[in-house]
Amino acid sequence: MSLAFQASQALPRGTDYLRILPELVLSIFGMIIMVLDPVVDQRRNQKALGTLALIGSLAAIASTLWQARAPGLAFWNMVQVDTFSVFFHFLITTITAVVILTSYEYMEVQQIRVGEYYALILFGAVGMCLMSSAVELVLIFIALEISSISTYILAGFRRRAAISSEASIKYFLLGSFATAFFLYGVALMFGATGSTSIPTIEQHLRSGSIPVLAYVAIALMFVGLGFKVAAAPFHVWTPDVYEGAPAPIVGFMSTAPKAAVFAVLLRIMFQIHAPGRLGLIWVAAALSMTLGNIGALVQQNVKRLLAYSSIAHAGYLLVAFAALPQNGIPSAMFYTASYAAMNIGAFAVVSHFGGAGERYVTLEDYSGLGRRSPVLAAALTLFLLSLIGIPITAGFFAKFYVFSAALQANLVGLVIIGVINSAVAAYYYLRVIVVVYMHDPRDESVLPAVPLELGAALAITALTTIYLGLLPGRVLDYASRSAGDLLH
């Protein structure tokens, strides 16, 4: 290699910036919020910063759509814009916008007056977006850290509750440990193939015999990423963190970072034809489904119940990773989108109903919700039915595609475990619905009205849940095209 500094090679071009446009937009808005934070009077004008963040995420959605027309590589093969990255960019930025909508009321009720909250959501979204478009393990690692560190901090924003700080610290310690595993895997992959670039690794692994080290590298990376998506056996942190963290943030971190990490997993497992994929995924998927559902059966706290349910859903999603690439990838992508809609919706209800200090989070508190607030109860019921996987909701097609993809790959055992688990899961979701509609309210006090922003968030998530449950075709087609781009 010549040591001369080649100016022509070392300068990024305009298209390079176009391919990171959503990330740029999000970071710029995040920084504007940081700068305006001390200027804006938080007591009177609390919503201003949130609205700015909302505009930022909408601008990011727009720039994603604009970017979609010019796919290609950027920054010396570090970033790749294609239908796959656009799908996840759109999903993550939309999740960000909806979560910001659910946060308005929450911040006011909990009296959290800091603009950093919104800035951190946007910065976290930058990391998550980048994870889905990066094709370089080093860049993926940095993006993963940006997203993780933002969520560690966001988990601790309920400063009046000790349980929130506990959640933040636990998440931080275990999360750093998991990141170390991922980084170790990246290093070993470099040792095995001499590169950290995903296309180069793929070529190297395909050309010759697969070195033992590559198996170890894949396993270690899976440990790190499995932690982030709360897959068993790396799920132990989930209930405590979800219980302590602010409810809108739980909605955020159970969907957006998960979608991003699943995008990375799709790249690692399918794009580089990870050796030893089947065994790893089989064990993790079966364990996640079983442990998640069994754990959820005995929960009295709704946030913990949803935490265990998210472990179980990570398990269902992992089933798709064991299937054949051409239908495993689209079904996994469809699942992340549907899960995002129904889970954010469920947590939006939880965050509104929780009240100041999140007092009302046990199952008993929910008794008679159907009589006290029919709209809220109906929304919650829709999301829970979708989480069960009842037809005409998104959850049905999500599970259907994943299981049929697995059947086409002859994974009968895994599908049987999955179906049995879905039946078990129906019990605890239905238990919530029974409490909401059949039990007498313990507390007849009038619930605060649903504010406009939260109503909008509930409407978006509910409509998406039903839309994906009735007309899954368009999203699935797009996901199939993305799969083609990924495998190409």
Place this chain on the structure above:
Amino acid sequence: MQPVATTFFFYFLAAVTVLSGVLVITRRNPVHSALALILALLGQAGLYLMLYAPFVAGVQIILYAGGIMVLFLFVIMLVSIEKSQKEEQFNNMWIVGLLAALALGALFIGVYVKGRDLFAGREVALPEQSNTQQIAILLYGNYMFAFEIASLLLLVAIIGAVVMAKKRI
């Protein structure tokens, strides 16, 4: 320049690293542990130098033996040493730790026996003089974007530290 007595220096540095590593976990006084850790990190930096990686060695000394050790000493300053000296040093999880260490040791021996076949089958050139320059060119060339986006990571970490340290929000 031809390297001299590499075997001797390798075993010397390795012995320094391992012995001071043992000292780190066996000393009762945390300050002694921290000082032993500096020694272990310096030994490691020496090993990097022997692999013709002066940049990594320098970073190791500046970051770990320098920055992170100062942080450690600050934390030690804040905890009461008398109290920590009386506390039990090993809990009953040592069996698990021993098993994990043995497994790792077996893995290393396996790698040693198998030798280079495990790694990508190419000899990495060891450019004696241009190592640091090459890192710089990669960092500001092909890896420019990763290098720049790391600043966002630092920004998020700083915000986090400030938010967490605030008395009330």
